[in-house]
Amino acid sequence: MGCDTGQDNEKPVHRAWIDEFLLDARQVTNAEYGRFLRDTAPLSLPPFWSDPAFNHPEQPVVGVSWYEAIRYCEWLSASTVGITTGRVTTGRNFRLPTEAEWERAARGGRAGALFPWGDADPQSLPGYADRCAGHWKTGPEPVGRAEPNAYGLYNMCDNVHEWCSDWYAPGYYAASPECNPRGPQIGERRASRGGSWRHHIKMSRCAARSSIPPEFKYADYGFRVACDVQF
Secondary structure, three states: OOOOOOOHHHOOOOOOEOOOEEEOOOOOEHHHHHHHHHHHOOOOOOOOOOOOOOOOOOOEOOOOOHHHHHHHHHHHHHHOOOEEEOOEEEOOOEEOOOHHHHHHHHHOOOOOOOEOOEOOOHHHOOOHHHHHHHHHOOOOOOOOOOOOOOOOOOOOOOOOEEEEEEEOOOOHHHOOOOEOOOOOOOOOOEEEEOOOOOOOOOOOOOOOOEEEOOOOOOOOEEOOOEEEOOO
């Protein structure tokens, strides 16, 4: 976890052991978030909900605060009647991924690689220019359109920043526990990962870290859900 050639907050590079978990293959879409809104009748809609640049059903929902992402996970957990796994039928406890889980998933098994596909610059990838011209000038692209990483996960390092569950601290890696790191106990900003459609370089490195206050609602912030593996 981390990167020796990245920002100071990505150092030191260290090994992190995490329990098995599941992660949504795609960022939460407007269509999915719309079901949550209809079911919970919130006092207000996300600030970009009616903007044509952001309201395609298959675009990732944006303008959602960390608190609202948490509420979505709680709603999804409560609304899941049950998922049959082998001989056991059980509900899922959905949540946001930790930074460690997110980075593990983004790497797709490529330990030490800068990006999910390796170390090549994003601009060298086939279709990068077309994606920029076709979608990323004005907003995110519909989820799941580009190639997935080796774990079958889409848009792990592009499209929108994704909220993580952790509080953020730039020097956390120096004191991070080896097993299941979950970030500091307290803080003022929540951690986020992944690239953004409105950045000059649209794809982030797997180890790149970002953060904003949890109440902020930005046009390039979304999320995806995780859950523990149940046996």
